[in-house]
Amino acid sequence: MTVGLYGGSFDPAHEGHVHVALRALRRLGLDEVWWLVSPGNPLKLKAGRVSAPLADRVAGARSLARHPRLRVTTIESRLGTRFTLDTVRALKARRPHIRFVWIMGADGLAELHRWRGWRELMAELPLLVIDRPGYGARAAAAPAARRFARHRLPEARARALPRTAPPAWVLLHGRLDPRSATEIREGRRPRPAAAPPRRPPPR
Numbered sequence: 001m002t003v004g005l006y007g008g009s010f011d012p013a014h015e016g017h018v019h020v021a022l023r024a025l026r027r028l029g030l031d032e033v034w035w036l037v038s039p040g041n042p043l044k045l046k047a048g049r050v051s052a053p054l055a056d057r058v059a060g061a062r063s064l065a066r067h068p069r070l071r072v073t074t075i076e077s078r079l080g081t082r083f084t085l086d087t088v089r090a091l092k093a094r095r096p097h098i099r100f101v102w103i104m105g106a107d108g109l110a111e112l113h114r115w116r117g118w119r120e121l122m123a124e125l126p127l128l129v130i131d132r133p134g135y136g137a138r139a140a141a142a143p144a145a146r147r148f149a150r151h152r153l154p155e156a157r158a159r160a161l162p163r164t165a166p167p168a169w170v171l172l173h174g175r176l177d178p179r180s181a182t183e184i185r186e187g188r189r190p191r192p193a194a195a196p197p198r199r200p201p202p203r
C-alpha cells in the first residue's frame with residue numbers, strides 16, 4: 001500500500017489543499033492521502049503564531065476532503081509528535097508495510113532547510129513537491145533542492161516515486177492553484193464552502 005502524508009496547518013483548509021492532495025493521488029497512483037492536521041507547526045510556534053483550535057481546523061478539512069481516498073487525521077496529536085521527522089519515524093515503525101511519501105507545496109521546499117533534521121527526513125521517505133504560484137523558481141533553487149539535486153526524478157517518472165528508495169524527490173509543475181490560507185484569514189478571499197462528494201479518481 002502506498003500513502004501520501006500531507007502535513008499542514010490547514011488554518012483554514014481550502015481548495016488549494018484539495019488540488020494538491022488529488023494531484024498527488026493521481027500522478028503518483030497512491031492508494032490514499034492522509035492529511036496530517038498539525039497540532040502546531042514548530043516554526044510557527046517558535047514565531048509565536050497562534051492557529052485556530054485543532055478541532056476547528058480538522059472539521060474544515062473534513063468538509064473539503066470528501067473523497068474516498070483522502071483521510072483527514074489527527075495522527076500527530078495522537079502520537080504526541082510535532083516535528084515531521086518524529087512523525088514519519090513513528091508512522092514507519094507502526095506501519096512497516098506501507099510505503100509513505102511526504103507531500104508539500106513549493107513554498108515548503110523553499111523552507112525545508114529550516115526544519116529540524118531535514119536531511120535525515122529526506123533519507124526517510126520520498127518527497128513530492130507541488131508547484132505553487134510565486135514559489136516554483138525559489139523552490140528549485142532552495143538549499144534542500146541543491147543539496148539533493150542528484151536525487152531529483154524527472155516529472156515523467158513521478159509514478160515511480162513511491163517505490164524509489166529515498167532520498168528521492170519530484171517537483172511537479174502544471175496547473176497551479178492560487179489559493180492560500182493567509183489570504184482567507186486576511187479576508188482577501190471568502191472562506192471555502194463545503195464541497196459536494198467527489199467520485200474516485202481514475203486508476
Ligand SMILES: Nc1ncnc2c1ncn2[C@@H]1O[C@H](COP(=O)(O)OP(=O)(O)OP(=O)(O)O)[C@@H](O)[C@H]1O
Pocket residue numbers: 007008009010011016017020103104105106107108130131132133177178179180181182183
Ligand atoms: N495553493 C497551493 N498550491 C500548492 N501547495 C499548497 C497550496 N496551498 C497550500 N499548499 C501546501 O499545503 C501544505 C499545507 O499548507 P498550509 O495549511 O500552511 O496552507 P497555506 O495556504 O500555505 O497557509 P498559510 O498561507 O497560512 O501559510 C503546505 O505544504 C503548502 O505548501
Ligand SMILES: O=C(O)c1ccc[n+]([C@@H]2O[C@H](COP(=O)([O-])O)[C@@H](O)[C@H]2O)c1
Pocket residue numbers: 006007008009010036038040041042043044082083084085108114115116
Ligand atoms: O519538522 C519541522 O521542523 C517542521 C517545520 C515546519 C513545518 N513542518 C511541517 O510542515 C507541514 C506544513 O506546515 P504548514 O504550517 O506550512 O502548513 C506541517 O506538517 C508541519 O508540521 C515541520
